Amino acid sequence: EAGVAQSPRYKIIEKRQSVAFWCNPISGHATLYWYQQILGQGPKLLIQFQNNGVVDDSQLPKDRFSAERLKGVDSTLKIQPAKLEDSAVYLCASSPVRGARYNEQFFGPGTRLTVL
Amino acid sequence: GENVEQHPSTLSVQEGDSAVIKCTYSDSASNYFPWYKQELGKGPQLIIDIRSNVGEKKDQRIAVTLNKTAKHFSLHITETQPEDSAVYFCAASRGGANNLFFGTGTRLTVIP
Numbered sequence: 001e002a003g004v005a006q007s008p009r010y011k012i013i014e015k016r017q018s019v020a021f022w023c024n025p026i027s028g029h030a031t032l033y034w035y036q037q038i039l040g041q042g043p044k045l046l047i048q049f050q051n052n053g054v055v056d057d058s059q060l061p062k063d064r065f066s067a068e069r070l071k072g073v074d075s076t077l078k079i080q081p082a083k084l085e086d087s088a089v090y091l092c093a094s095s096p097v098r099g100a101r102y103n104e105q106f107f108g109p110g111t112r113l114t115v116l
Numbered sequence: 117g118e119n120v121e122q123h124p125s126t127l128s129v130q131e132g133d134s135a136v137i138k139c140t141y142s143d144s145a146s147n148y149f150p151w152y153k154q155e156l157g158k159g160p161q162l163i164i165d166i167r168s169n170v171g172e173k174k175d176q177r178i179a180v181t182l183n184k185t186a187k188h189f190s191l192h193i194t195e196t197q198p199e200d201s202a203v204y205f206c207a208a209s210r211g212g213a214n215n216l217f218f219g220t221g222t223r224l225t226v227i228p
Contacts, residue, residue, distance in 0.1 A: 040220070040221070041220055041221070044218070045215065048215075055214070056214070056215060091159050091160075104165075105216065107152075109157065
């Protein structure tokens with residue numbers, strides 16, 4: 001079974017530029033999450049999708065961050081414009097809604113963003 | 117919201133010794149407590165989890181205990197091996213695996 005795929009793996013941009021991250025969840029997983037992991041900290045949930053609907057985006061800085069999951073499969077997370085404090089690893093995770101591993105979150109390798 | 121504290125931030129043990137990592141949580145409604153292992157350059161991977169209706173769970177060399185009254189839970193790794201070296205995160209949630217709140221992580225180093 002293929003895992004969660006993310007791209008790019010690394011991105012370096014200057015502040016005020018825009019950036020987008022892509023995530024392809026495990027096939028059949030209805031729930032998709034985006035997390036921000038700042039160096040030395042645990043992951044913090046940004047947004048959660050169930051199929052193509054938003055379940056929780058209470059911690060997403062909506063003035064600069066946006067995310068979509070148009071067809072209920074792949075998802076993109078965008079930052080526009082980026083700030084220095086956005087430097088972090090952005091993790092995507094997915095989970096099934098049924099079966100033995102119901103609600104277990106499977107994480108991708110992440111995208112490391114550096115804002116200069 | 118939920119606040120999860122994790123200690124220690126770093127832990128070094130000799131190969132074969134045991135390692136214990138402790139977490140406390142603030143939301144008494146939290147009912148799901150997973151532990152994740154994160155290796156360098158990889159995403160976190162679930163290693164064990166426990167729900168609030170259980171006090172202890174064991175899987176080979178790994179065990180987790182939960183004290184709901186005191187609102188703390190712990191990860192125990194016995195007979196540590198060099199491949200156990202990684203960063204370990206605890207987490208808590210009141211909605212199954214949704215809305216996970218993570219601790220700040222423990223960097224475990226197992227010295228051969």
